[in-house]
Amino acid sequence: MLDRRSLLIGSTALALAGPARAADPLRDDAGRALDALRTPVARVFPAGPPAAILLYTLAPDLLLGWPRAIRPAEKPYLLPQAADLPEVGRLTGRGNTANLEAVLAVKPGLILDVGSTAETYRSLADRVQSQTGIPYALLDGRLESAPATYRSLGRLIGRDAEPLAILAERTLATMRARVAAVPEGERPRVYLARGPRGLETARAGSINVEALALMGAVNVAGPGGSLAQVSPEDVVAWAPEVIVALDPAFAAAARQDPLWQATPALRTNRLHVSPSLPFGWVDFPPSVNRLLGLWWLGKILYPAQFPEDIRAVARDLSGQLYHVVPDDPALDRLLAGTP
Amino acid sequence: MSGTAQVVALLGARAARLGGPWLALLALVLAAALAFGVGRYPVSLLDVARVLVGRLAGHAPDVAPAVEAVVLQIRGPRIAAAILIGAALSVAGTAFQGLFRNPLVSPDILGASSGAALGAVLGIWLSLGVLAIEGLAFAGGLAAVACVYALGAALSGRDPILVLVLAGIVIGSLLGAGVGLIKYLADPYNQLPAMTFWLLGSLSGAHPSDLLPLAGPVVLGTGLLLALRWRLDVLSLPDEEARSLGLATGALRVAVVAAATLVTAASVATAGIVGWIGLVVPHLARFLVGPGFGRLIPTAALLGAGTLLTIDTLARTLAPVEVPLGILTAFVGTPIFLWLLARAERDWS
Numbered sequence: 001m002l003d004r005r006s007l008l009i010g011s012t013a014l015a016l017a018g019p020a021r022a023a024d025p026l027r028d029d030a031g032r033a034l035d036a037l038r039t040p041v042a043r044v045f046p047a048g049p050p051a052a053i054l055l056y057t058l059a060p061d062l063l064l065g066w067p068r069a070i071r072p073a074e075k076p077y078l079l080p081q082a083a084d085l086p087e088v089g090r091l092t093g094r095g096n097t098a099n100l101e102a103v104l105a106v107k108p109g110l111i112l113d114v115g116s117t118a119e120t121y122r123s124l125a126d127r128v129q130s131q132t133g134i135p136y137a138l139l140d141g142r143l144e145s146a147p148a149t150y151r152s153l154g155r156l157i158g159r160d161a162e163p164l165a166i167l168a169e170r171t172l173a174t175m176r177a178r179v180a181a182v183p184e185g186e187r188p189r190v191y192l193a194r195g196p197r198g199l200e201t202a203r204a205g206s207i208n209v210e211a212l213a214l215m216g217a218v219n220v221a222g223p224g225g226s227l228a229q230v231s232p233e234d235v236v237a238w239a240p241e242v243i244v245a246l247d248p249a250f251a252a253a254a255r256q257d258p259l260w261q262a263t264p265a266l267r268t269n270r271l272h273v274s275p276s277l278p279f280g281w282v283d284f285p286p287s288v289n290r291l292l293g294l295w296w297l298g299k300i301l302y303p304a305q306f307p308e309d310i311r312a313v314a315r316d317l318s319g320q321l322y323h324v325v326p327d328d329p330a331l332d333r334l335l336a337g338t339p
Numbered sequence: 340m341s342g343t344a345q346v347v348a349l350l351g352a353r354a355a356r357l358g359g360p361w362l363a364l365l366a367l368v369l370a371a372a373l374a375f376g377v378g379r380y381p382v383s384l385l386d387v388a389r390v391l392v393g394r395l396a397g398h399a400p401d402v403a404p405a406v407e408a409v410v411l412q413i414r415g416p417r418i419a420a421a422i423l424i425g426a427a428l429s430v431a432g433t434a435f436q437g438l439f440r441n442p443l444v445s446p447d448i449l450g451a452s453s454g455a456a457l458g459a460v461l462g463i464w465l466s467l468g469v470l471a472i473e474g475l476a477f478a479g480g481l482a483a484v485a486c487v488y489a490l491g492a493a494l495s496g497r498d499p500i501l502v503l504v505l506a507g508i509v510i511g512s513l514l515g516a517g518v519g520l521i522k523y524l525a526d527p528y529n530q531l532p533a534m535t536f537w538l539l540g541s542l543s544g545a546h547p548s549d550l551l552p553l554a555g556p557v558v559l560g561t562g563l564l565l566a567l568r569w570r571l572d573v574l575s576l577p578d579e580e581a582r583s584l585g586l587a588t589g590a591l592r593v594a595v596v597a598a599a600t601l602v603t604a605a606s607v608a609t610a611g612i613v614g615w616i617g618l619v620v621p622h623l624a625r626f627l628v629g630p631g632f633g634r635l636i637p638t639a640a641l642l643g644a645g646t647l648l649t650i651d652t653l654a655r656t657l658a659p660v661e662v663p664l665g666i667l668t669a670f671v672g673t674p675i676f677l678w679l680l681a682r683a684e685r686d687w688s
Binding site: 048 | 378379409412414417463466467528532533536544546655660661663
């Protein structure tokens, strides 16, 4: 509650200070000044998938391409004109797949990067900005910051981000309230199974388990904040009550496998494959696509607290975030978790 | 006095040579007992014995189902895979070091690991299932060495061995570039970590269904190298001398390359890239039993099995999560190899 109140006070203060702030230089979430930014922005270059998804949800018309071309399976869940945008590569400092000259050639008014605002990324942003002369905005990509990130983006590109910021705020607040109602001891012990063998996981604190952490799931892999390789023996010893799998092929194999059947999750039929369309619901890319995943996680972790029909939720949120309401077959494919 | 001491030293060395294989066997048995006895899931050695005896006798063992799963589905297959791969890589390294008459040669000298790595990352990139990924890795390893051998044969000048090694280096680096390209194209949030973990090498995914596809090539290749052990002695002589003793060096070389490649590709397909074992263990074995392949090959097999098994036991117990095998073997292998190098400097000069 305190969080919400301070947020309200903060946004009121911001609204009151509005006219005075107009003269201030625009800044990104890393506190970097974006002097060269001219609003309204006409074209935005997404530095990576999280940026592309965030921008698409708020202003699909500004997106000039995708870091990776949209695949046929993903198309029905996105606006046709946006789904057909070209592949422009990733821009992450070293190890770019996008070429800086190619970035200049498509004439973006802004390069948008969403993710960590740590020094590494701040300095890379400075470097690209000084080389290209294009303002490079680095926004906070944490799921908890989604409402603030929407507002930052809205301010930078001159769009009204309030509806989506409020959607994110309400979603997070609903999740927090419902999870808080579950006593600590009744929150399930969860294993996140990544990779083709399901033996890659993310330890607590990692960006890959932000959605799970927000839902109060107890990460059996313990703290560490990184991806890790584990052995099936670890998984059996951890005895997870729920397994969230990303790879449908792994999940199908695990259901037939005596090794995985030694976990409580499989014995009680609580191995679930995360939906992945048009973008991963639980784990990746780490952007606002995970807002949908929170509802899905709520359903599988706390069935009693989440009586809503997940199909209705998926329809509603897909419409608001992705501007497309999937038809029934598309919705079935989505919820079945098949690629 | 000094004469007596010399006789005693010689007798001692001879005893060590005779006892070498038994010593290696004892080390392997101890390593296996340790590997069965420790792990994240508490299982006592008594429970292990109960499960194994129960299975052999054909009645259900008197233990919790999870204990049985750990012993039969997880730890057992993992131990079997470590033994097979450790033995295979060591025997392949021993044979290659003899074939190339060079102590710095490891089983992946002809590109088997690079080929397998390319096959595996390709499989992960295409989102294939585990068995398909392993199959692609195996095929990639074999195909790479076949390319190297064909190239070596086509270019073969005065020194076929040198041409072969150089062809291996060239093809290996080309395949490495292919791996780099696919990692570059991979989805950075999902596929790239999977590829990185795979390339670092691990037995954490060892599954009962891996054992047959692994054991087949390993038993075949190791058996062939074991059968050729006496001929390998002759191969360490210069080519003309070997031929004058009536040995078909060309055919023998093909057989050794084929057998060593088969076991290396199968190992890398199952466990990812596990370096150093095939380079260091042959030296340790030679230190124990001398250079004669008759004793050297079985000793290297036993010693390699025990070594990789011990390292894998460390890999799954050292830290809260798995430590990649390739990293541990490098940490363990480098100092041993430097020590051997310092020793060899004295022995060979």
